[in-house]
Amino acid sequence: MLDFVVVDIETTGLAPDINEIIEIGAVRLQSKNGEYQLAERYSQLVKPYNEIPAVVRHLTGISAQTVAHAPRFKEIAREFRDFIGEAVFVAHNALFDLRMINASFERLDQERLSNPCLDTQDMVALAFPAQTSHRLGDLVKSLNLEAADA
Numbered sequence: 001m002l003d004f005v006v007v008d009i010e011t012t013g014l015a016p017d018i019n020e021i022i023e024i025g026a027v028r029l030q031s032k033n034g035e036y037q038l039a040e041r042y043s044q045l046v047k048p049y050n051e052i053p054a055v056v057r058h059l060t061g062i063s064a065q066t067v068a069h070a071p072r073f074k075e076i077a078r079e080f081r082d083f084i085g086e087a088v089f090v091a092h093n094a095l096f097d098l099r100m101i102n103a104s105f106e107r108l109d110q111e112r113l114s115n116p117c118l119d120t121q122d123m124v125a126l127a128f129p130a131q132t133s134h135r136l137g138d139l140v141k142s143l144n145l146e147a148a149d150a
Contacts, residue, residue: 001031003087009097010060012048016103020048021073022062024080028087042083045070073104087115092136094119
């Protein structure tokens with residue numbers, strides 16, 4: 001059965017050509033006895049070359065101090081790619097995450113990810129058509145879920 005890697009990144013902005021990844025969180029789900037289970041976790045702060053804007057610091061809580069001793073993306077690119085492997089890439093607003101990740105690989109003259117992709121934001125739109133916002137935080141609130149370390 002296929003593995004799934006669920007990814008969430010934080011960035012210095014929304015433009016893949018100029019902004020950078022400052023945090024990567026991912027989990028690998030593998031099928032065991034017909035059920036998907038958490039197999040591995042990947043969590044990495046990433047030190048950008050440029051300043052982290054105030055709006056991003058406020059939104060994420062990630063500051064220059066937070067990433068002062070973190071590696072650059074080029075130092076963790078191989079291990080992150082290896083973690084994803086051939087798994088199905090899953091993310092909320094996956095197109096954004098993939099664009100940012102692929103732009104980061106391209107800056108290093110590395111190949112783009114070409115994994116199959118599932119976008120949970122699209123799934124939310126199908127599952128909850130009356131929901132006016134498909135943002136993850138809004139969904140968590142509307143379903144009365146507890147967001148752990150989000």
